[in-house]
Amino acid sequence: MSGGETYYITTPIYYVNDKPHIGHAYTTLACDVLARFKRLGGTEVKFLTGTDEHGQKVEKSALAAGLSPQALVDANSANFRDLASHIGASNDDFIRTTEPRHIAACQDLWRRLIEGGHIYLGHYEGWYSVRDEAFYGSDEVTTGPSGDKVGPTGAPVEWVKEPSYFFRLSAWQDRLLAYYEANPDCIAPQSRRNEVISFVKRGLQDVSVSRTSFSWGIPVPNDPDHIMYVWLDALTNYIAALGFPRQDGDYARFWPADLHMVGKDILRFHAVYWPAFLLAADLEPPKRIFAHGWWTNEGQKISKSLGNVIDPLTLIAKYGLDQVRYFLLRELPFGNDGDFSHRAMVSRMNSDLANDYGNLAQRVLSMIGKNCGGKVPQAGPLIDADEALLAGAYGMLAKVREALDQQLFHEGLETIWTVIRAANAYVDHQAPWALKKSDPARMETVLWVLAETVRLLALMTLAYMPDASARLLDQLAVATDKRDFSAFRPEDALAAGIILPSPTGVFPRYVDAEGEG
Numbered sequence: 001m002s003g004g005e006t007y008y009i010t011t012p013i014y015y016v017n018d019k020p021h022i023g024h025a026y027t028t029l030a031c032d033v034l035a036r037f038k039r040l041g042g043t044e045v046k047f048l049t050g051t052d053e054h055g056q057k058v059e060k061s062a063l064a065a066g067l068s069p070q071a072l073v074d075a076n077s078a079n080f081r082d083l084a085s086h087i088g089a090s091n092d093d094f095i096r097t098t099e100p101r102h103i104a105a106c107q108d109l110w111r112r113l114i115e116g117g118h119i120y121l122g123h124y125e126g127w128y129s130v131r132d133e134a135f136y137g138s139d140e141v142t143t144g145p146s147g148d149k150v151g152p153t154g155a156p157v158e159w160v161k162e163p164s165y166f167f168r169l170s171a172w173q174d175r176l177l178a179y180y181e182a183n184p185d186c187i188a189p190q191s192r193r194n195e196v197i198s199f200v201k202r203g204l205q206d207v208s209v210s211r212t213s214f215s216w217g218i219p220v221p222n223d224p225d226h227i228m229y230v231w232l233d234a235l236t237n238y239i240a241a242l243g244f245p246r247q248d249g250d251y252a253r254f255w256p257a258d259l260h261m262v263g264k265d266i267l268r269f270h271a272v273y274w275p276a277f278l279l280a281a282d283l284e285p286p287k288r289i290f291a292h293g294w295w296t297n298e299g300q301k302i303s304k305s306l307g308n309v310i311d312p313l314t315l316i317a318k319y320g321l322d323q324v325r326y327f328l329l330r331e332l333p334f335g336n337d338g339d340f341s342h343r344a345m346v347s348r349m350n351s352d353l354a355n356d357y358g359n360l361a362q363r364v365l366s367m368i369g370k371n372c373g374g375k376v377p378q379a380g381p382l383i384d385a386d387e388a389l390l391a392g393a394y395g396m397l398a399k400v401r402e403a404l405d406q407q408l409f410h411e412g413l414e415t416i417w418t419v420i421r422a423a424n425a426y427v428d429h430q431a432p433w434a435l436k437k438s439d440p441a442r443m444e445t446v447l448w449v450l451a452e453t454v455r456l457l458a459l460m461t462l463a464y465m466p467d468a469s470a471r472l473l474d475q476l477a478v479a480t481d482k483r484d485f486s487a488f489r490p491e492d493a494l495a496a497g498i499i500l501p502s503p504t505g506v507f508p509r510y511v512d513a514e515g516e517g
């Protein structure tokens with residue numbers, strides 16, 4: 001595949017002191033759909049996720065649990081690795097910041113920054129939030145409800161005073177603005193891009209990039225009293241996983257990243273600090289950073305103290321994996337905040353999946369089972385209604401691709417559902433059950449048009465709902481080497497006479513214990 005198109009996509013690396021929750025699942029899932037969609041189109045993909053294991057927060061948690069930091073991160077990192085597999089993520093790599101490859105990359109990046117004169121030794125005095133692992137200016141700190149000082153996120157802050165290395169971020173304002181200007185698509189959505197640009201225009205202060213008051217971190221080369229600030233450490237994972245400091249191999253093939261997917265809370269680190277570090281080290285900045293929104297739970301902010309954290313594994317056990325994947329990417333325009341509610345989940349499951357998509361497939365396959373001897377029917381001459389449905393179905397690929405190239409997952413699904421709804425209306429109008437006696441040849445044509453439409457739909461939903469879509473393709477006896485977008489064309493249409501397995505539903509209705517739904 002070398003030489004062909006490549007696509008490098010990353011999730012943030014997750015803090016290990018939390019248990020995996022819906023927010024983590026959401027970011028990884030969004031990346032997974034893109035990674036799968038690109039692979040189906042023949043692109044060579046590298047999809048990276050992993051865990052962010054250093055910092056004061058981890059050191060404190062380990063101490064409180066009576067564990068060594070390493071023991072704590074080993075145990076907790078495994079939860080995130082498991083989460084990735086439970087939500088069906090097709091990541092190609094999983095990086096941990098305690099791995100030697102990552103440490104080597106950070107130390108090399110540091111050396112480059114020192115050699116270039118971008119880092120100097122000074123003194124830090126100011127507010128720090130351990131929970132956010134972030135420094136805050138006095139203008140960002142207020143008095144919280146309990147009388148303690150808190151940062152803009154509500155997290156407690158403490159006054160710290162220590163020797164520290166600084167990165168000369170203040171020198172990068174114009175070059176960052178030039179980078180945003182020259183790359184109009186590098187930060188999305190547009191509203192977030194505007195926020196970043198106005199933040200940078202207000203002027204940048206140098207950032208503290210080392211700590212001395214604790215030790216769970218990557219040692220600064222040639223000054224072992226200091227460890228690197230956890231964000232400089234963490235961001236470097238994106239190049240460490242490509243073999244940096246080597247710049248051949250994967251690095252040459254995949255850098256700069258096509259997409260860093262992040263939540264809105266960590267956009268500034270990715271869109272300001274990270275490009276500045278890279279430019280200063282003479283490396284290319286990423287091509288695009290997308291900041292998605294946050295989920296609430298039944299209208300409430302999700303927080304450990306409220307005890308309303310949504311465990312993705314519980315959701316999957318309750319509703320099914322493909323259903324959860326569908327819901328999270330359909331319910332709200334990607335980029336916006338949204339609310340998770342049982343009611344909304346069940347409504348999507350029952351109306352979009354069971355009634356619209358599932359019912360279409362089930363009706364078509366069972367009519368073929370009963371009326372066509374369980375074989376792909378033979379199409380006769382096509383009439384306008386047949387051509388119109390097929391044209392809509394073949395037209396999906398370009399439209400969904402365009403939507404996904406902008407991370408508009410909901411629009412991709414809306415395009416697919418336009419075809420599903422058209423196919424259901426076509427079934428009703430053509431009434432193949434009535435043709436059985438009056439015009440069996442026409443019935444075969446109608447059922448063939450529908451079966452071919454379902455084949456195209458199943459290919460189109462493979463990236464979003466891999467299991468259910470594969471089961472639909474099984475029921476249409478589509479060969480495994482015909483399950484990608486190269487088969488999305490009339491030349492690969494279902495061939496008459498092929499024996500089909502007996503149909504089974506793939507999108508069950510959800511019925512609540514209370515009878516709801």
Ligand code: MSP
Pocket residue numbers: 011012013014015018022023024026027052234235236237261262263264265266293294295296302
């Ligand atoms: N370790 C840093 C990232 C370093 S990347 C170089 C970090 N980790 S995190 O575990 O706290 O957060 C990871 C992601 O989860 C972020 O993108 C964040 O936006 C996302 N979410 C956390 N809670 C969320 C919701 N309630 N809803 C949606 N996403 C949320 O930050």
